[in-house]
Amino acid sequence: MTADPDISRHDAAPQVLGVLALELSDDSVPARDALGQQAAGALATLLGRDLGALVPGARDLDLVFAAAHFDPAELLRPGWPVHRRLAELRARAPRAGQGPRIIAFGADDKGETPLPFRADPQLSGGRLRVLPYLFVGEPAATEAVSAHMESMLLDLGMAQADTALQAQEAFGARIEHARYLTLHDLLAMTALQYRNQGLEPLWDLLETALLAPASEVWLDAPPEPLLRHVGGEVRMALLSPDDWRRRCAAGEQDQDRLAHGLAMHEARQRQFAAVLQAHGVPVEFGHVAPGQDPRTALA
Incomplete structure (x- = not known):
């Protein structure tokens, strides 16, 4: 913890x-x-x-x-x-x-x-x-x-x-x-x-939201979604397909695997959002402009 x-x-x-x-x-x-x-x-x-x-x-x-x-x-x-x-x-x-x-x-x-x-x-x-x-x-x-x-x-x-x-x-x-x-x-x-449910990457951020809601913490661990907790809410970066590929699947050329990977990433975002919202933590989705640094977009 x-x-x-x-x-x-x-x-x-x-x-x-x-x-x-x-x-x-x-x-x-x-x-x-x-x-x-x-x-x-x-x-x-x-x-x-x-x-x-x-x-x-x-x-x-x-x-x-x-x-x-x-x-x-x-x-x-x-x-x-x-x-x-x-x-x-x-x-x-x-x-x-x-x-x-x-x-x-x-x-x-x-x-x-x-x-x-x-x-x-x-x-x-x-x-x-x-x-x-x-x-x-x-x-x-x-x-x-x-x-x-x-x-x-x-x-x-x-x-x-x-x-x-x-x-x-x-x-x-x-x-x-x-x-x-x-x-x-x-x-x-x-x-x-x-x-045990595969949500360990989210735990530090969720625990901070519960125990120290005034604190800031990031989840920045590709291929996981990019999240920032600040001001009592979580901001989640929504990437374009090309930016997701550069961040999470650099070097992958197979289009089927890329499509599957992007779909899994979006499902992971929905899963994280559902868990946070169940715990009463507001989630704001931030659309990242193509080519923009996603951390800057969430700042």
Whole structure:
């Protein structure tokens, strides 16, 4: 990874950002996108029990949970918008007494999922669905819980059997595994998944967009597409066929191989754009004038 800032400090007050990750059976499709308020509260209570047993200090913090499932890319976006929304809703929630709270959000009385927790239907269908949670409280205690979870949750964070069963019955889906992850853990798992899918060349740029969105970084590694991340967006160079040939296939004379190579390059551009956009990173396509230096065109 190119950068490793403390995700828990995306706001002024430290927070513990994590997910309940549900690995579905191959042919399983959840019957519900979000749970009703009563079921959401019941699942949140089990989550608090499980994580409190793993990291006792978590019991002294507020737990905020959304009983709605997302594709991992929807939570791994610049600024962590879903978790940020959880923090905002916690700040507005009424307080009864002085102790730590469990605050759960789910579908409304009509069964509709509130907009902040409405998953993108274009990103449905994956086997891994994730439900966001955060812990927050006194800063020193929160930092201690964050450090503890980062050190052990990936290895030891399996949900208890009754928690997994509760999630399975509540969402109407067959669940193979249910486990707790920090957002850092989810980021690392996504990096490995993308590497296995041949997307490793894109990862440094995507990671910068997520963890250091104010930074500039290039992907300049022919025959990969030329990309520049700057100002919170990615600019992608669209080359003429002759310029693509000079950059990516110099010396190739066979016209069939050239045509196939150009088609593969354009497919790679679409693939990169789709991944970036799934992670909430805007993509701007820059047409490069014939003969122009493509880096200059993206500057």
